Amino acid sequence: MLDNSKRNHIEMEIVTERDSNYNDLEKMSVREILENINNEDKTVPLAVEKVIPQIEQLAEITAEKMKAGGRLFYIGAGTSGRLGVLDASECPPTFGVPFDRVVGLIAGGDGAIRKAVEFAEDDMEQAWKDLQVYNISDQDVVVGLAASGTTPYVIGGLRMANKHGIVTGCVVCNAGSLVAAEAKYPVEVVVGPEFLSGSTRMKSGTAQKLVLNMLTTTVMIQLGKVKGNKMVDMQLSNHKLYHRGVRIIMAETGKDEQTATALLDKYGNVRKAIESVMISS
Known part of the structure; x- marks a missing residue:
C-alpha cells in the first residue's frame, strides 16, 4: 500500500x-x-x-x-x-x-x-x-x-x-x-x-x-528601467545594440543620427544621453 x-x-x-x-x-x-x-x-x-x-x-x-x-x-x-x-x-x-x-x-x-x-x-x-x-x-x-x-x-x-x-x-x-x-x-x-x-x-x-x-x-x-517602450538602460554589448541605442536616442530627442551617435559615444548610456538633451532644452 x-x-x-x-x-x-x-x-x-x-x-x-x-x-x-x-x-x-x-x-x-x-x-x-x-x-x-x-x-x-x-x-x-x-x-x-x-x-x-x-x-x-x-x-x-x-x-x-x-x-x-x-x-x-x-x-x-x-x-x-x-x-x-x-x-x-x-x-x-x-x-x-x-x-x-x-x-x-x-x-x-x-x-x-x-x-x-x-x-x-x-x-x-x-x-x-x-x-x-x-x-x-x-x-x-x-x-x-x-x-x-x-x-x-x-x-x-x-x-x-x-x-x-x-x-x-x-x-x-x-x-x-x-x-x-x-x-x-x-x-x-x-x-x-x-x-x-x-x-x-x-x-x-x-x-x-x-x-x-x-x-x-x-x-x-x-523599477523605472524602461522609458516609453524603450530599453533605455540596456547594455551596449554589440553593434546591433549600439545602433539600437542610437535609434532610441533619435526617437526620444528628435536629434539626427550623427548627433545621437555623438551623444551615445559621449555618455556611453542611452538614458544618460537622452537626459542630457532634456536637461539642456
Missing part, C-alpha cells in the same frame, strides 16, 4: 504526466506532427491568461522588494531550472541591472545547464545551500520553478526560505502541488497533457517562459 506522500505525489502529476491527446506519433507525417504540436501550443497563452491575477500578485511583491534593494532568485531543475537561468541572464543586457539582481539557480549547478545531473533534483537540502552562497535574506524573493510541482530541490528551498521570512513564489503546471503549497505567491498554469506524453519541455516549458517574461519585464518597468 502506498503511503499518503507517495499517493499525493502521483495524484499531483496526473496532468503533466497524463497520456497525450494524440497517439501513434511515429505514424504521422512531418506536416501532421508539426500541425498537432502547434495546435497544442496555441492553448498555452490562454492558460497563462487565466492566471494573470496570480502573476500580478507575484510581480507586485517582487517589485516592492526589489525597489527596496532586494533580489529575485529562481530555483529549479531540468527544463524549469534552465528557463530560470535564461531569464535571469537576460536581465542585465536588457535592463542594465547588475548580474546579481536576478539570479537563476539550477539543481546540479551550472554544469546542469548543458548536461543533466542525475538525481540532483531529488536533494531537499541543496537549494537552500545554493541560496546561502548569495547571503539570501528577507529582503529577497525566491521563486520555485517546477512543471510537475513535485521537485524536492524546489520544495526544500521554498520551505527553508519561508522559515527565514523570505517571500516565496512559484511557477508550476499542475494545480494543488506540493511546490505551490510552499509558495506564498503561487502561479499555477495548467496547460494539460503534452503532445509527447510527459515531455514538459514543450507546453509546460513554454508556459513557464511566458510567465517569467511577464514577471521580470513588469518588475523592471516598475
